[in-house]
Amino acid sequence: AAGSDVARVEAAVARRGEDPQPGLSALGALAVETPDLDVYAEIPLSWGLLAGLDTVAAQRADxxxxxxxxxxxxxxxELFPTPVELAAVICACRDRNLPFKLAAGLRHALRHTDPETGFTHHGFLNVLVASAAASDGGEVAEVAEAxxxxxxxxxxEPARSRRTEPRPLWVGFGxxxxxxxxxxxxxxxxINGGYE
Incomplete structure (x- = not known):
């Protein structure tokens, strides 16, 4: 099979406010049983998050x-984290050497407020630059600024200057x-819109 045919599982491990540890244990067991499988554990941005990240870091270390x-x-x-909240999560992943994925709400390059819902969405370009800042050792305030x-x-310009480098921390989004x-x-x- 080609490299693009990597098997992948993405699964929520808990609802907001629930302990993510049982779900992380179950996904860890799946990863043990299927070593060629890439597993993404969707951890709620709520209670138990940091302990959950510690568990994922330990699983990766194994x-x-x-x-x-x-x-x-x-x-x-409440499902849209503030820039400071998301920056803290990105820095927590950096501190544990954890690549991460994001889902929901990243339709546009730049942070914006949806006129229909009034919800402020993160931009994927913002996340890219913020992840690079975190990877370079930036603190929560600097990451939140991006x-x-x-x-x-x-x-x-920060995105353009790193175009040929591997993307730090952030694996991607749906x-x-x-x-x-x-x-x-x-x-x-x-992007120039064509192939060079």
Whole structure:
């Protein structure tokens, strides 16, 4: 099988306010039984998060292919972490050497408020620059500053300067389609729209 045919499982380990440890144990057991499987444990951004990250770090130290995944949006305002809250999570992953994925709410490159719902969404370009800042040793305030930016100026050049480097920490995000995110990156001058 080609490298792109990697088997992957993404599963929620708990609801908000529930202990993520039993779910992490179950996913860890799955990772042990299926060593070629990439496992993403969706950990709620609530009580038990840091202990959950410690567990995932220990599982990875034991050789398991497991990493955390977080939802950063949804149908209620409390499902959208503030820039400081998300920055703290990114820095916590950095401190544990944990790559992570994000889900929900990352449709656009830049942080913006949805006019229909009034919810403020994180931008995927913000997350990329914030993850790079964290990887470079930035503290929560610096990482949060990148997440809070609503204008492209403080984000485009830091992203452009690292285009040829491996993406730090942040593995990726889910999207309903790639056309909209790709179009925004082309408009911001980060992708030329063709092949070189």
């Amino acid at each position: 050789g398991l292919r497991i990493a955390p995944k977080f939802r950063v949006g949804g149908l209620a305002s 997440l809070a930016a609503t204008h492209p100026v403080p984000l485009v 999207a309903f389609n790639v056309l909209e995110p790709l179009t925004e990156l082309i408009r911001l001058g980060l």
